[in-house]
Amino acid sequence: MARKILIIGACGQIGTELTMKLREMHGNENVVASDIREGSRELMQSGPFEILNATDEPHIREIVEKYDIREVYLMAAMLSATAEKAPMKAWDLNMDSLFHILKLGREGMLDKIFWPSSIAVFGPSTPKEGTPQTTIMEPTTVYGISKQTGERWCEYFHRKFGVDVRSIRYPGIISYKTLPGGGTTDYAIEIFHEALKNSEYTSFLAKDAALPMMYMDDAIKATIDIMEAPAEKIKVRSSYNLAAISFTPEILAEEIKKHIEDFKISYEPDFRQSIAESWPSSIDDSAAREDWGWEHEFDLEKMTEEMLKGVQESLKENA
Numbered sequence: 001m002a003r004k005i006l007i008i009g010a011c012g013q014i015g016t017e018l019t020m021k022l023r024e025m026h027g028n029e030n031v032v033a034s035d036i037r038e039g040s041r042e043l044m045q046s047g048p049f050e051i052l053n054a055t056d057e058p059h060i061r062e063i064v065e066k067y068d069i070r071e072v073y074l075m076a077a078m079l080s081a082t083a084e085k086a087p088m089k090a091w092d093l094n095m096d097s098l099f100h101i102l103k104l105g106r107e108g109m110l111d112k113i114f115w116p117s118s119i120a121v122f123g124p125s126t127p128k129e130g131t132p133q134t135t136i137m138e139p140t141t142v143y144g145i146s147k148q149t150g151e152r153w154c155e156y157f158h159r160k161f162g163v164d165v166r167s168i169r170y171p172g173i174i175s176y177k178t179l180p181g182g183g184t185t186d187y188a189i190e191i192f193h194e195a196l197k198n199s200e201y202t203s204f205l206a207k208d209a210a211l212p213m214m215y216m217d218d219a220i221k222a223t224i225d226i227m228e229a230p231a232e233k234i235k236v237r238s239s240y241n242l243a244a245i246s247f248t249p250e251i252l253a254e255e256i257k258k259h260i261e262d263f264k265i266s267y268e269p270d271f272r273q274s275i276a277e278s279w280p281s282s283i284d285d286s287a288a289r290e291d292w293g294w295e296h297e298f299d300l301e302k303m304t305e306e307m308l309k310g311v312q313e314s315l316k317e318n319a
């Protein structure tokens with residue numbers, strides 16, 4: 001029998017591409033997309049869609065029962081930069097939505113749950129280079145605090161009630177199909193749009209702000225890989241470190257200059273710089289590589305080529 005899957009927060013940067021990939025794998029009718037707003041035409045037209053608020057527990061239950069859902073990907077959240085502007089709202093959304101889904105898992109209504117964490121779980125006291133899987137975690141943003149707390153609850157629900165919840169700490173995700181939702185790494189997407197439109201970009205992070213990043217295709221692959229792995233391979237039930245590339249705005253600008261010679265970058269760091277400073281520069285993801293065979297495909301060069309091609313096409317379509 002086909003696996004029925006629900007994606008909550010399906011219209012966001014990651015949710016949109018994840019939904020399309022899952023529909024390709026499992027059949028359009030078996031993958032229900034949901035969000036508090038409508039998404040891209042492709043997403044809305046390719047399979048079932050429901051307007052669903054991730055904090056509305058009775059409605060989530062109704063949808064799970066209506067479609068006989070056995071697997072949930074909970075992608076709805078308020079991201080780092082936006083959350084600093086509305087801390088209590090961010091806390092309520094990020095925590096309540098997770099509790100609603102974990103409780104459904106505890107009741108045996110779901111077989112598997114995916115919930116993403118983030119490199120924001122780390123803080124200024126964490127080792128910055130090659131950040132280990134298990135280390136000091138003292139996040140300073142409300143987003144990071146909500147993700148770290150979420151990780152503890154995931155592990156607790158697994159240990160105590162056997163809930164099969166799986167999680168990865170996404171680094172900054174770079175893509176061109178859906179715009180990002182207000183994170184600290186969004187500069188690494190904006191820069192491509194501005195490079196192609198105006199040949200210049202003013203970065204809101206300083207030139208030497210090194211952060212762990214990943215191209216969207218790799219993030220989707222990691223998400224599918226961890227969910228497809230046999231349960232006994234998932235040894236970390238809080239959340240796995242995950243890494244691909246690490247670079248600064250200056251390094252990325254140099255890479256873009258190889259394609260757009262007259263591209264110019266300037267720097268006007270804002271409040272997001274202090275968030276970036278509290279996060280790791282690079283991540284040790286050997287646990288994910290050993291436990292469930294994680295491998296990334298996109299390096300800086302390949303990611304830059306794909307982004308320039310993709311953003312160029314989307315600019316032409318919208319012209």
Ligand SMILES: NC(=O)c1ccc[n+]([C@@H]2O[C@H](COP(=O)([O-])OP(=O)(O)OC[C@H]3O[C@@H](n4cnc5c(N)ncnc54)[C@H](O)[C@@H]3O)[C@@H](O)[C@H]2O)c1
Pocket residue numbers: 008009010011012013014015034035036037052053054055074075076077078079093116117118119169170171172173174179180181182183185
């Ligand atoms: N994009 C990144 O670089 C990144 C990095 C680390 C972790 N993550 C995590 O991955 C997940 C998805 O991130 P994203 O970049 O796609 O975010 P996004 O902001 O692009 O998308 C989030 C989606 O959730 C929806 N949403 C907001 N409030 C909702 C509610 N109450 N009910 C239902 N839907 C609601 C929004 O409409 C949006 O479509 C989040 O948990 C985020 O914390 C993302």
